[in-house]
Amino acid sequence: QTLNWMTKSELQTLDLSKVTDATSLDQINNSMEGLYRLGKNSKVENALATKTEASKDGKVWHFTLRKNAKWSNGDPVTAKDFVYSWRRTVDPKTASQYAYLFSGVKNADDVVAGKKKVEALGVKADDNQHLTVTLDRRIPYFKLLMGFGVFFPQNEHAVEKYGKNYGTSSKTMVYNGPFVSKGWTGSNLSWKLVKNKDYWDKSKVKLSKINYSVQKTPSTAYNLYQSNKLDATVLDSQQTKNLKHQKGYTLRDTAATFYLQFNQKKKIFQNADLRRAISMSINRKALGSALGGANTPATSLTSKGVVNHD
DSSP, rough: OOOEEEEEEOOOOOOTTTTTTHHHHHHHHHOOOEEEEEEEGOOEESSSSEEEEHHHHHHHEEEESSSSOTTTSSOOOOHHHHHHHHHHHHTTTTOOTTTGGGTTTTTTHHHHSSSGGGGGGGEEETTTTTTEEBBBSSTTTTTHTTTTTGOEEEEHHHHHHHHHGTSSGGGGOOSSSSSEEEESSSSSSSEEEEEEEETTTEEEEEOSEEEEEOOHHHHHHHHHHHTOSOOOOOHHHHHHHEEETTTTOOOOOOOOOOOOOOTTGGGGGGEEEHHHHHOOOOHHHHHHHHHHOOOOOSSSSSTEEEETTO
């Protein structure tokens, strides 16, 4: 029931209004929860929302929240927590780098630009269990957005209690997701996610603990894997060449595309035909092979498998 896992970079913050990096978002997604959670192939599943109603024009959304969800400090999770969280994130004083994702929520652009007060944002708590979101325009991917950590609720009591230290360590945070963070001091390179005994859906959480450690050197990570101190390790290009026939070697596609970009301040590269010719002259398969690893040729800007059609 314990998983020993690695990440390549330090944990930066548990404050979802200030998060920017993948490692921190991974921790937030495992220790916090929003209206929806994203399942296999990003399929939207109910989380805190038990019922969703949308207007015919797609601009007004009504959410009914479950009554048995609570924070790790004992407070119930309510619609007011969403209102507080969203307002805090779009507030120019917070300077969230993800505030732009709220574009389309009524008045969000003006709030982020400092033209309107945060109270003008199109999110309202009708009561503890009912949340209404009003949009400026129809957003086809709105449900997917709601599964992203930046749109999760926040506990106002905790933010006020910890002040500038909020989210800077495991102890200066409260959680409403399947796990709670333990042992992160704000700068150390190892911590734990422990099963949240107060999580409303705890019977579905199979792991009791996840031990995280930051491993920046592939050789060190592989040695830890060999000694059963890590349950998986990410290989570099040379390791991939040497170990691809070993038992346990597994290829996992990542949503990342590497590309060359022309400096179009140079007049010669302003010629679209020249840029197209250079692109067509590159043997992508040979380039990927020369770089090592398990690279696959990119035929578009988005990587293979990112978009799935039902």
